[in-house]
Amino acid sequence: MEIIVxxxxxxxxxxxRQLVAEEHxxxxxxxxxxxxxxxxxxxxxxxxxxxxxxxxxxxxxxVEKADLVIAATNADEVNLLCCMTAHGINSNLHTIARxxxxxxxxxxxxxxxxxxxxxxxxxxxxxxxxxxxLLQYPGFLRRDAFAKGRAEIVELRIDEKSxxxxxxxxxxxxxxxxxxxxxAVLRQGAAVAPSGDFVLQTGDRIFxxxxxxxxxxxxxxxxxxxxxxxxxxxxxxxxxxxxLAKLLEKDGIQVSLIDRNPARCAELAALLPNTSIxxxxxxxxxxxxxxxxxxxxxxCSLTGVDETNAITSLYANTKNxxxxxxxxxxxxxxxxxxxxxxxxxxxxxxxxxxxxxxVRAMQNQTGAAISVHTIADGQVEAVxxxxxxxxxxxxxxxxxxxxxxxxxxxxxxxxxxxQIPNGDSVFTEGDTIVAVTSGRGILKSINDIFA
Amino acid sequence: MNYKMMGRFIGLIIAVEAVFILPxxxxxxxxxxxxxxxxxxxxxxxxxxxxxxxxxxxxxAGHIFGATEGLVCVGLGWMALSLLGCLPFxxxxxxxxxxxxxxxxxxxxxxxxASILSDVEGLSKGLLYWRSFSHWLxxxxxxxxxxxxxxxxxxxxxxMHLLRAESPGPNVGKLVxxxxxxxxxxxxxxxxxxIINTIFLLCGGMNWLDxxxxxxxxxxxxxxxxxxxxxxxxxxxxxxxxxxxxxLFGINFxxxxxxxxxxxxxxxxxxxxxLYLGIILLCVIAIGFNxxxxxxxxxxxxxxxxxxxxxxxxxTGYSTTDFDLWPGLSKGLIMMLMVVGxxxxxxxxxxxxxxxxxxxxxxxxxxxxxxxxxxxxxxxxNNQVVDERILSNTNAYLAAYIIVVIVSYLLISLDNFSxxxxxxxxxxxxxxxxxxxxxxxPMCNFSGYSDFSKFVLILDMLAGRLEIFPILxxxxxxxxxxx
Numbered sequence: 053m054e055i056i057v058x059x060x061x062x063x064x065x066x067x068x069r070q071l072v073a074e075e076h077x078x079x080x081x082x083x084x085x086x087x088x089x090x091x092x093x094x095x096x097x098x099x100x101x102x103x104x105x106x107x108x109x110x111x112x113x114x115v116e117k118a119d120l121v122i123a124a125t126n127a128d129e130v131n132l133l134c135c136m137t138a139h140g141i142n143s144n145l146h147t148i149a150r151x152x153x154x155x156x157x158x159x160x161x162x163x164x165x166x167x168x169x170x171x172x173x174x175x176x177x178x179x180x181x182x183x184x185x186l187l188q189y190p191g192f193l194r195r196d197a198f199a200k201g202r203a204e205i206v207e208l209r210i211d212e213k214s215x216x217x218x219x220x221x222x223x224x225x226x227x228x229x230x231x232x233x234x235x236a237v238l239r240q241g242a243a244v245a246p247s248g249d250f251v252l253q254t255g256d257r258i259f260x261x262x263x264x265x266x267x268x269x270x271x272x273x274x275x276x277x278x279x280x281x282x283x284x285x286x287x288x289x290x291x292x293x294x295x296l297a298k299l300l301e302k303d304g305i306q307v308s309l310i311d312r313n314p315a316r317c318a319e320l321a322a323l324l325p326n327t328s329i330x331x332x333x334x335x336x337x338x339x340x341x342x343x344x345x346x347x348x349x350x351x352c353s354l355t356g357v358d359e360t361n362a363i364t365s366l367y368a369n370t371k372n373x374x375x376x377x378x379x380x381x382x383x384x385x386x387x388x389x390x391x392x393x394x395x396x397x398x399x400x401x402x403x404x405x406x407x408x409x410x411v412r413a414m415q416n417q418t419g420a421a422i423s424v425h426t427i428a429d430g431q432v433e434a435v436x437x438x439x440x441x442x443x444x445x446x447x448x449x450x451x452x453x454x455x456x457x458x459x460x461x462x463x464x465x466x467x468x469x470x471q472i473p474n475g476d477s478v479f480t481e482g483d484t485i486v487a488v489t490s491g492r493g494i495l496k497s498i499n500d501i502f503a
Numbered sequence: 504m505n506y507k508m509m510g511r512f513i514g515l516i517i518a519v520e521a522v523f524i525l526p527x528x529x530x531x532x533x534x535x536x537x538x539x540x541x542x543x544x545x546x547x548x549x550x551x552x553x554x555x556x557x558x559x560x561x562x563x564a565g566h567i568f569g570a571t572e573g574l575v576c577v578g579l580g581w582m583a584l585s586l587l588g589c590l591p592f593x594x595x596x597x598x599x600x601x602x603x604x605x606x607x608x609x610x611x612x613x614x615x616x617a618s619i620l621s622d623v624e625g626l627s628k629g630l631l632y633w634r635s636f637s638h639w640l641x642x643x644x645x646x647x648x649x650x651x652x653x654x655x656x657x658x659x660x661x662x663m664h665l666l667r668a669e670s671p672g673p674n675v676g677k678l679v680x681x682x683x684x685x686x687x688x689x690x691x692x693x694x695x696x697x698i699i700n701t702i703f704l705l706c707g708g709m710n711w712l713d714x715x716x717x718x719x720x721x722x723x724x725x726x727x728x729x730x731x732x733x734x735x736x737x738x739x740x741x742x743x744x745x746x747x748x749x750x751l752f753g754i755n756f757x758x759x760x761x762x763x764x765x766x767x768x769x770x771x772x773x774x775x776x777x778l779y780l781g782i783i784l785l786c787v788i789a790i791g792f793n794x795x796x797x798x799x800x801x802x803x804x805x806x807x808x809x810x811x812x813x814x815x816x817x818x819t820g821y822s823t824t825d826f827d828l829w830p831g832l833s834k835g836l837i838m839m840l841m842v843v844g845x846x847x848x849x850x851x852x853x854x855x856x857x858x859x860x861x862x863x864x865x866x867x868x869x870x871x872x873x874x875x876x877x878x879x880x881x882x883x884x885n886n887q888v889v890d891e892r893i894l895s896n897t898n899a900y901l902a903a904y905i906i907v908v909i910v911s912y913l914l915i916s917l918d919n920f921s922x923x924x925x926x927x928x929x930x931x932x933x934x935x936x937x938x939x940x941x942x943x944x945p946m947c948n949f950s951g952y953s954d955f956s957k958f959v960l961i962l963d964m965l966a967g968r969l970e971i972f973p974i975l976x977x978x979x980x981x982x983x984x985x986x
Contacts, residue, residue, distance in 0.1 A: 054680075077680035085890060093570075093663050098680040 053077070053411065054118040058104030058134050059125030060087045062381060063150060063175060067122065067404035069095050071411065079113045082125075105133040107141065115141050120414065122407060123149045124173075128156050132167065139168040146170040146414060148407055152291065171410055175403040180295035182402055183377050184303070186395055187284070187350055189267050190375040191276035193257070193395045196425040198436050199465040199484040203263050205235065205427060205434055208274075210256045215275055222248035229273045232262040233472045235462045235488040236432045243431035245458055245490055259427050261462035261486065263470040281305055281349040281375065287334035287364050288355030289316045292379060292399065294323065296352065301326045308343055310334040335360045337367055350375040358382055365394070421495065422484075432490050434462065437498040439483045444499055451475030454503040458490045461501070504983065507564035509576045512665075514557030515653070516580045516645055520587060521550040523640060524633065527591075530712070531629025539627040542594035550587055571982050573664025577646060578973035581965055584645060585609045588637060597626055602954045609961045611637030612645075613968035614850060616726025616820040616937030617960070619950040623731050628712060635716035635727050641968065642723025642752075642850035643693050644669040651686035668973050672847025673858055673897050678760050692759045693850075697722040700748045707741040717741075721748045724851040726820030726937040733822045733945060739806060742823050746810040750783065753817030753845035774885055775857045779816070779846050782856070786812045786840060790833045797829070815840040818852040820937025827944035834940060841930045852935030852967050854904060861889065861897045903971050908933060911963050915956040928952070933963040 053076045057068045060082040068091065071078050078097040081104040082088050088099035102109035104125060115121065121138040123131035128151050135147035151157045151172040160167040185195055193207040210217050215227055221234055237244045238257040244250070252258065262270055282305060286293045289311030297320075300307050307327045311317050314331050321329040332339040334355065345351070351368045353361035358380050365378040376394035409423050422436045439446065445453055450461060450473055463486040464473050471477060479485055487501045495501060524547055531540040589608035592598040598607060603619045610617045611634055620626070626634070640648070646669045650662055662682045667675045677685040697718050704714035713729045720727050728734060734742055758770045770776065791808040798804045807824045814821045815837050826837055844853015864882045871878055882889045911929045920928075920942055927939030928949065938945040949960070966974040976982045 077684075079680050096662065096680070096682045098677045 053120060053415065054114065055079070055411070056081065056110070056113050056115060056118050056121045056138070058082075058121065058123045059131070059150075060084075060091050061124060061126065062400040063173075063403050064122075064124040065091060066400045067124065067407055068097055070404055070408050072096050074408070074411075076411070079118075081109060081113055103130075105130050105137055107137055110134070110138050110141060115145065118142065118145060120146045120148070120411065123147070125150075128153050132156065132160075132169075135169055136167065143168075148173060148410065150175065150403070152176065171407070173403045173406060175399040176291035177295045178402050178406065179292045179379070179397055179399040180299055183292075183296050183352060183397060184299045186377060187281050187300075187305075187375065189271060190279075190281060190350065191271050191274075192267075194427070196427060196434065197264070198423070198425075198434070198463060198486045199470065201264060202465055202468075203261065203463040203470045203486065204267065205259055205261050205425070205462065205486075205488075206267065207427065208258050208260060208276075210252050210254055210258065212254050213275075214254070216252050216258075217254045218251060220249055220251045221246055227273070228270055230262075230266050230269050231472045232260050232266075232270060233462055234258050235261050235434070235460055236428050236490070238428045238431070241429070243428040243490055245460065257428070259432065259488075261472060261488075263463075263472070265470075279349065279374075283344075283348050284308070284350040284352070285310070285340075285343060285345065285348045287351070287353045287361070288379075289313065289320050289329075290354060290356055293352070293354045294320060296354070297324050297327045308348075310339065310343070335363050335367075340364070340367065340371075345371050345373065348373060350377070352377045352379070354379045356381075369394075421497070432488060433495065434486055434488045435495045436484060436486050437501075439479050439481055439485060439498065441481060442499070443479075443481070444502060446480050447478050449476050449478055455501055456489075456503050459495070459501050460488045462486045462488045504575070505565050505568050505572050507561040508566075508568050509572060509579065510557050510561035511564055512576050512646070512649070513580050513583050514554045514561060515649055516584055517550050517554035517557065517587060519645055519648060520584055520640075521547055521554060523636065524550070524588075524591075527629045527633035527636065530632050531627065534628045536627040536629055539591065539595050539597070539629045542591040543629060543633075545594050546587065546590040549590065553587070568664065570664050570667075571976065573668045574973045574976045575982055577665060577668040577969060578965070578977045580646065581612065581969060581973075585612050585961075585965075588612065588633075591630060591633060595627070595630065597630055602957050603950070606949065606957045606961055607634065608637060609964050610932075610937070611635075611725065611727060612641035613935050613964040614638050614641050614723040614725040614818070614852065615932055615935040615964045615967070616720065617932055617943075617964070618727065618937070618948050619957075621731075621948055621950065623728060631729060632712065632716060635719040635725070635729070638723035638725025638727060639697065639719040640723075642725065643690060647686045647689060650682055651690050653683070669969065670848065671852070671968075671970055672755075672855060673861065673900070674893055675848070678757055688760055689756050692756055692763075693722065696748070696751060696759075700744070703744045703748070704741060707738060707744060709737070709741060717745065718748075720821065721745055721819065722752055722850065724749065724752050724817045724819040724845065724849070724935070726814070728821060734810075735823050739803075742806060742810055745821060746806075746813045749813045749817045749819045749821070752819075753779065753813075753849050753851045755846040755848035757848055758846075772885070775846050775860055778860055779856045782840070782843060783812055783816060786816070786836050790829070790836055793833045794829050811837070812840060815936060816843060816851075816853075817845045817849070818934050818936045820931070822938060822945035825944065825946045827940050827946070838927065838930065838940075841927075841934050841936055844934055854901070854934075857884075858897050858900065860884065861894060862901060864889075865894050865898070900971065903975070907963065907966055907971060911959050914959045915952065918951075918953050918956050920951070928960065929963060932960040933967040935964060935967045 055071055055076050056079045057064050058081040060080050068078050068080055072095040080088055080091055080097055080099045085101045088101055092099050100113050115138050121135060123134040125131055131149040135149045139145055139147055147169050148171045149169055152174055157172050160169050160172055196205045219227055234246055236259040237246050284305060284307055286309045289309055293309055297307050297309055309327050310330045310332055312333045317329050317331045351373045353364040355361055361378050365376050368376050377397055379397045412421055425434045427434055461473050464471050464477055464479050465484045487495055489495055528543040531543055585608045589604040592604040593601050598604040606619055646665045678688055679685055700721055701714050701718040704717055716729045730736055761770050787808045791804050795804045810823045811826050842854055843859055844855050845851025847855045847857040868880050868882055882894060908929055912925055916925050924941040924943055928943045931937055931939035943949055
């Protein structure tokens with residue numbers, strides 16, 4: 053597809069890189085020629101320097117023949133104007149804009165005849181929702197939902213106290229007492245596709261597929277935390293923190309929020325009546341101690357400075373805070389290995405994943421992937437497919453199927469029934485399956501999973 | 504330095520060359536030239552062996568590939584291309600001296616067309632074809648060809664460095680978002696124009712091998728003729744066709760792409776194209792008046808003047824007449840055209856019209872600045888502001904250009920030829936033209952120079968084709984440092 057990405061910031065760059073990797077023709081627009089130069093040297097795209105909301109620049113970028121425009125500049129107004137102008141030139145165009153201001157997002161939703169947008173993205177809100185999902189089941193480092201939320205792939209770290217340490221995978225059902233499947237293991241930075249004899253060690257990160265309904269049971273049986281989060285601390289008063297606090301207020305969680313800007317604190321205090329807003333530097337250990345870091349159930353480091361977030365989370369780790377979530381805006385996700393402190397949230401990746409999923413849906417070929425999640429530090433892909441009439445081997449038990457090397461079927465959902473497959477499982481038309489593979493970008497359509 | 508990735512690219516370049524040498528081998532076999540055919544076979548064996556070793560040993564290459572790697576890779580790749588390409592001439596004994604064969608081949612790939620052969624017609628057909636074909640491959644560039652046929656991986660952004668290092672012009676960019684399609688479009692335009700040229704030549708009664716070789720020389724703006732007197736003994740029709748096509752191949756190829764898209768007005772508003780056509784028109788008129796007493800009719804004068812101007816400004820180097828006998832003004836204009844060169848993004852060499860344009864515009868700006876120091880001004884090209892970085896790069900390019908000319912002129916002066924011979928030899932090689940004046944004029948050749956001077960001129964030709972920096976960095980220690 054011909055895609056125009058306007059605004060080459062953090063989201064724009066991550067997104068463009070992914071879209072190029074999926075073999076789309078990408079044209080970048082930005083005001084800063086240096087940023088463009090750097091981008092074009094990293095991946096195969098074309099660049100145009102100028103104002104993305106101007107008609108001339110959009111025409112230069114080939115908007116007449118484009119299929120999709122994604123506006124991801126810093127300013128909501130520019131993004132809106134860019135999408136509206138582009139749509140005015142080419143009415144068959146899909147448009148996606150990053151809109152941070154919730155009022156604008158509301159407006160766009162309710163006035164579709166004025167704002168011809170296909171999708172709006174609010175990276176901060178998205179990050180807040182993701183953090184809330186993680187807080188629901190403390191203990192999982194990351195959750196990826198499949199089959200409309202009926203099944204998930206969750207990430208767990210095996211530490212010394214874990215019941216799974218030293219257990220071979222074939223003995224695992226006896227330990228966790230529910231039906232789950234380990235689809236990938238990350239050991240010392242390398243992803244392994246495990247067999248039944250594989251013995252788990254301390255320090256491994258495992259990726260487990262399970263129906264969403266049994267996640268709580270899984271945690272309980274593993275003896276990880278079973279208590280709900282009741283009291284938590286948010287460091288930093290940025291947009292993510294605001295959205296998160298608002299969501300948690302609704303859930304009835306007791307939230308304390310620290311920010312070092314007094315004006316922002318006053319603003320937040322007005323906006324968040326049930327959250328206690330504290331003024332201070334959240335990297336100060338004294339302040340954290342005095343705010344009861346010892347007895348909170350969770351801590352989120354969400355300031356705008358990655359370094360401060362890392363330091364705060366490291367300190368919380370020494371204080372044995374049960375769940376720690378750290379926001380890292382830069383870097384490509386490899387940091388979670390070197391930061392052994394719980395989950396890492398990367399807002400730019402979350403929003404670019406949503407857009408990439410939208411692009412895949414736009415292509416809409418028969419048998420094409422519905423969604424693709426990269427897990428295990430980007431070394432493993434989990435791809436969701438719908439079984440349709442063109443799919444081969446419908447109704448054949450898995451044990452008599454020959455799959456491609458390094459491909460594993462992790463989940464089969466049949467109607468409302470979500471199963472973790474074994475050798476006797478079959479899939480039929482209308483089912484959703486999730487295939488896990490260690491190669492990147494090799495599973496484009498469902499029939500690619502067969503040898 | 505990512506040596507493995509560079510090794511892979513050079514291995515691929517050799518593989519491409521091995522494929523392209525097959526038609527030459529076939530022609531030798533068809534004409535029953537056993538010696539030439541055997542020498543092609545030996546060369547092919549060496550290419551397969553060497554390319555295979557490089558490709559096998561460099562399979563697992565890292566992904567970090569920066570500007571330095573791009574430059575060094577292009578420089579070394581072209582060296583390897585010429586070193587292997589010259590082997591058939593040497594093996595077959597038709598050019599007995601290795602340095603001569605190397606000179607001839609570099610001259611071919613860099614689309615210079617400077618020859619050390621005094622009897623071109625004595626070459627066997629296969630070698631003649633290979634010599635001219637090297638122009639065609641070198642004209643658009645072998646790495647651009649590689650980019651056109653190789654699928655782009657997910658980390659293929661670095662190919663930008665290769666395109667920049669190999670393609671001429673101050674501001675190399677893509678036509679479409681995908682590198683592979685950009686390269687493909689360039690090559691398709693190139694192939695189409697070459698085929699049309701060949702058909703026109705065949706209509707003029709040329710035999711197909713001569714037509715193909717002449718078209719290759721025209722397309723790559725090379726200039727290796729198939730006869731000893733270049734194009735002088737061909738019919739006026741063929742001369743006119745060749746002159747027009749030389750002019751066409753000297754135009755920026757993105758103009759053709761825009762024409763195909765239907766942006767006709769935009770193309771003719773292009774300042775570089777206007778300058779290029781303007782220079783040609785003025786020089787044809789000036790030279791026409793200057794030399795009209797030497798030819799019988801006005802038409803003949805016009806034809807020779809147009810042919811020669813078109814041949815020199817596009818840096819092709821074909822000739823229909825011995826312009827060394829022309830009066831001083833005409834020879835002076837010829838020397839000037841050598842330096843100016845064709846448009847950026849074409850197959851021609853020289854300083855390029857767009858650089859000349861930018862240099863003049865920034866000079867005009869500096870003069871205004873001197874007259875009124877408070878004046879704030881930008882340089883515009885095609886109504887768009889030119890980035891200051893491009894301007895300073897253009898100035899640096901001019902400086903490097905002058906230094907290379909002076910140093911090589913001094914080095915080849917050791918051979919004790921006249922000033923005119925030496926200077927025009929350097930300019931003719933460095934700007935990829937071919938013939939110069941006096942002892943290296945259109946009816947003479949470069950065989951009189953010593954091996955050392957030939958080597959200097961070889962480097963000049965490569966530096967001229969690759970726009971200096973890929974060859975200069977090969978001599979820079981920091982380029983070879985481990986990172």
